[in-house]
Amino acid sequence: MALLELKKVTKVYQIGTVAVHALRGIDLTVEKNEYLSVMGPSGSGKSTLMNVIGCLDTPTSGTYILDGKTVHNDEKKAAENSTNGMLSDDDLAYVRNQKIGFVFQTFNLLPRITALHNVELPLIYAGFHKKERIEMAKEALRKVNLIDRMHHQPNELSGGQRQRVAIARALVNNPSIILADEPTGNLDSKTSQEIMQLLDELQAAGNTIVLVTHETDIANHAHRVVHFLDGLIASDEQTLKGKG
Amino acid sequence: MGQLFESVVMAVKAIFQNKTRAFLTMLGIIIGILSVSLMGTAISGIDQVFEKSIESMGQDVLYVEKFPWFMMNDDWWEYRNRPNIEEEYAQQILDRSSTIAFASPSSSRRADVKYGTQAVEAVEINGTTWQEAFITSVKLESGRFFSELEDRYGTRVAVIGYDIKKNLFPDEDPLGNYIMINGNKFRVIGVIAEQGKFLGLMSMDNIVTVPLKAMKSVFGRLRRISISVRPKEGYTVDQAKEELTFIMRGLRKLKPREADNFAINQQEAFRQQFSNIRFAISAVGLGITALSLIVGGIGIMNIMFVSVRERTKEIGIRKAVGAKKSIILFQFLSEAIIISLIGGIIGILITVALVGVVQKFFVAQLSFSLVLISLSVAVLTGIISGIVPANQAARLNPIDAIRYE
Structure with missing residues (x-):
């Protein structure tokens, strides 16, 4: 079974009296250990897609199944005339905590706490004990090669290091999927390459990665590229890496 | 439980990152708790002294006298001419x-x-x-x-x-x-x-x-x-x-x-007078307490709104990595409660010091139950003033919050 399955997903935002159709019926399937890039101009709906996949937002209609869990299901909702087809805010928080690892363009680390504590954060909300948490967080920092910086605060780290802390945070809970939204957008090209290499390694180690970017060379790290235009998938093709 | 504990730890850290601000916010609570505990102390001290003093007057003795013990000022000449x-x-x-x-x-x-x-x-x-x-x-x-x-x-x-x-x-x-x-x-x-x-x-x-x-x-x-x-x-x-x-x-x-x-005086008159004084002290004390707690509570509420706004991005991040509404609510609510409680404790400590001084001249006693009451009042003030900002934090949309700069 596919790890991630979107069927006829739409998202309509109401801005004032204007309805903005951000997603106009998306069908997308991502298999386990797949490496997918999402490309498209701004306003094409790729950020909305990320929010929906990341359970930060719910679709207006359609079906979304993540790792066997139904996040949103229109038909079920209509059939049972209940909210069973939709997860509550707290359920969504639980899914984000257990199944999703976010990597953001702006890193989004908490300032004033150490790298280690930042990585611990998802584990706190998962209810792990302190001892376990620290072990797991250290393990994640080891994977991103930043164990020697674990007691530094974000403002004492370089951009690349911060992004690696963020990746460690995304990894720490063994998520089903890592969502990277323009992970190199704030980094210079050399550091970008390092970060992409790290993501490549993680994928090779068995992780599933969905990457949003507008840079072709970054997108080409993935095995499959999906192009978005006006809320619809314009193309869906294997990259050279994917074919090879 | 672990999550709740961590939330309290985070709340304490947040307070200590803004010590001066937190202390200024506490002032109203400090004054409020000071006045409630001082009032309680004064009343219990007066009660004790009064009971002891009145005992020596004789429980059921009547005094036939020219003047009543407690008289209205304007009647003095009438009494004088008796x-x-x-x-x-x-x-x-x-x-x-x-x-x-x-x-x-x-x-x-x-x-x-x-x-x-x-x-x-x-x-x-x-x-x-x-x-x-x-x-x-x-x-x-x-x-x-x-x-x-x-x-x-x-x-x-x-x-x-x-x-x-x-x-x-x-x-x-x-x-x-x-x-x-x-x-x-x-x-x-x-x-x-x-x-x-x-x-x-x-x-x-x-x-x-x-x-x-x-x-x-x-x-x-x-x-x-x-x-x-x-x-x-x-x-x-x-x-x-x-x-x-x-x-x-x-x-x-x-x-x-x-x-x-003529006047027939009795202990009762003292009791009456005393209960008036007691009532006056309570009323003034409660008035000051209520006023300063309201001011203090508004101060906390205000600072909590500021805190929520300042940390909108933090809230977004926490939600993105899996913090539930209730945990965010608890974190901010405990911040408000802790600020208020620390204010209450400072108020109690000042009271203890003042009572120590007053004891040299007058019977005064700070009872344990009064300390408990004062601290409960402080906690309650924290809850009341923290609930609205904390709820606002809990209800933030993670997408908007995480993009907030």
């Missing part, structure tokens, strides 16, 4: 009454008391009759009260208060020795047990009690006589008071329409 209370009334009351066991006239004035070269100035010399011993609940430490016979003959004997004994007879037994009152010799026959200070202010031990007749022979005319009256066994103070009023009106030959031109 006829004086006469010594003879005491016997007349006893003759006519069926409910009164004892009635004793007394009068007091201040004079110096000497023994050898030692002297105590401005001692209250209280002239009364043998019946006084049966009317008030005063206990003797040693010796005896004067007898009916000594009373009738005006024998110059004296029952001295504890302070007099302490000052004039530091190392000897006063019984049988002669003290000088206004240049006249009085033989000491008894010592009154220590009574303490009335309402914690005036000493009740700086007193010498002598037979009324002896007092007259030393000082001449008596001023301001007060007749203390005790009901017979089986009669209540109210019954005795009713009869006493009737008798006094008879003695004064008052017509039914005329108002009493």
